Amino acid sequence: VLRDAADVLREVSVDEAYLDASDRTSWDRVPGEDRRLAEGYARHVKSRIGREAGVPASVGVAPSMSAAKVASDHDKPDGLVVVPPGEVREFLAPLPVEAVHGVGPVTASTLAEMGVETAGDVAAADPTVLRERFGERGRTLYDRARGVDDRPVTPRGRPKSLSRESAFADATDDHERVRERARGLAADVAERARSEGALYRTTGVKIVEPPFDVSTRARSLPGPVDDPELVRETALDLLSEFADATVRKVGVRLSKLSFADAKQSSLDGWTGDGSGSPHSTGRDGQASLEEFDG
Template identity: 70%
Template sequence: MAGGTLPGTDADDDAGSDRVVFHVDMDCFYASCERLRRPEMAGEPLVVGMGYEAGETIGAVATASYEARAFGVESAMPISEALELLPRRANADPDDPDAPDPDEAGRYLPVDLDYYKEVAGDVKAVLRDCADVLREVSVDEAYLDVTDRTAWDAAGDSADLPPSAAAGPAETRTLAEGYARHVKQRIEREAGVPASVGVAPNMSTAKVASDADKPDGLVVVPPGEVEPFLASLPTAEIHGVGPVTERTLAEMGIETAGDLAAADPDRLGEELGDRGRELYRRARGEDDREVTPTGLPKSLSRESSLSATADEDRKRETVRALAADVARRARERGCLYRTIGIKAVEPPYEVNTRARSLPGPVDDPDLVESVALDLLDEFAGDRVRKLGVRVSKLDFAESDQATLGGFDAGDGPGDGSDGAADRPRRSDGRTTATDGNGGKLTDWVDGEPTAEGDAPGADAERRTGDGQASLGDWE
């Protein structure tokens, strides 16, 4: 690699210092999604509510934009309380002296989880392409182990080291910083939403780093700088410290991560059990956990953004390339697939999916291309701004492939066709996409993220960090 070891950094400074871990945290994700399809709301205070209907006062805040937080609105706050702090923009009337000031009012929108899953799928497609090991924690958060993609080497000749352009303790620009910036830019370009990224030699420090410079931030904590970076932070910033633990530590005279790192681990164990000893290690920058996937994927997909176009040759060329790539990835992972689908996004952001189910699991790149192109024909003449190809209902077990005799476009339901003739149709005459079992195909997002490794009963300790309330599993 170009450059060399960072000045002042020894190989043994931090356990596992070769590792490069990213923590990617989407900023106010639901609000960012709403602004993606409503650009006119950029810069306005925006509240997205769960259990909330437009114009009502019931429900709770799922997420509040940074502009809304400036008025004191927080996640999980009742909508009625949020409205007292930030009146609804629709009620602002410059001609009514009793109406709220338009400059001190905000927008309120209900949660649209299906739409957020679509955007999350775009983000996850980027992350999967940028990392060999990905752990999805929630709809808007993931860890990436990119050790095999980049390094802590200085980005430049050691005689003339460029300064770091990231926030945080890094003084010299590293290859890891450059790669993190590449990931951020791809998310912004291909998914249209901002992300904050923390870069560190381990998971817990990367998590703290991503929270340290929001929104749209980048914090790099190289080996040798982990413990100094953490030392001055309040204990609440350490990954795994919730309100209850924070109070317990304060009663022990422990206010900062530096205090926690200097505390007696045996006493911490007496007060907090194994959790206390683990927090002691994290405060010292010691975290040898590996980034592990949350489970086998439910599907594999690849997407490509385009300048809005109705050019059929370009659309078909794009789908061919995407189909080849998806089939290659499935073969590399040793998995078969039972469903082939496409995704077509029409301007400004109308997401459409189509899928066809097979009689059994297969590994057939030519079939992926053929079916994807057939499905694309439904969008003949339409302008699209993004196309995608997906294989799903994956089978990672060793098994014989089903015979595809009878898989012809003219066959009817039950004999291997997609049953288009029996599907409900949209008002424009197109068929509604199904998953092959009569249900609508709405799960373009692969996998169901789960909370990361918390002990039973730890929900009371969980913080949202970015001010976004959890809506549970996607499905």
């Protein structure tokens, strides 16, 4: 659907994607009006989504991915927001920090304690201080709030891990029940790995004890394997440490994946382009974010 709206497409999830529209449109003003050509492009894409997929979409057009994300969120279910280069910072300034991609509840409340409430506050803050509090994320946050983001839109690569977890209706201290559930999850992920052509080197488990006490354990092998039985055994073994725990949720994860990358199967997953060309585009490119609401 969006495939022919742009050359570079990154699907974030089933209902969200970034397009690099640099080659299809421009930021030039529509003569005499305070509109950009890109707005027409976006309107076209949006209406095609409506017509061909039958769902409304929120579209944000901006010079970077992070700004496009905020723009598309800005007028949620059915919006179209265009933020031209040079206007990103002032567009973001009045918005609450949570609007910035990468800021969740924890970061937001930490910022609030520092007296930082809007994206504009972040942009005006001392980057050194942000860096001290939040590490690398602080720097990123500062840049984002100022409209600085030169990440190219790249198609999604191979997953780095596969996992499966499931929660109990209410927490159980019956370890055998936990083991039973884990066996199912182990079989599920292992099967999924196989169907996706993934070999794995690490098997991990995760347990959540009420209320939110998360523990993970993992064990790695010297080399990649496809061995469902081993996954099950390893998972159960790792779980034995938690035999006395009260468990609300249990999960099994496979990581350090490698892909045989043999030939076929793979349903519509990736279209024929070989993998691997990171594809860097110019810094004054544009990203637009489409989001569908069902």
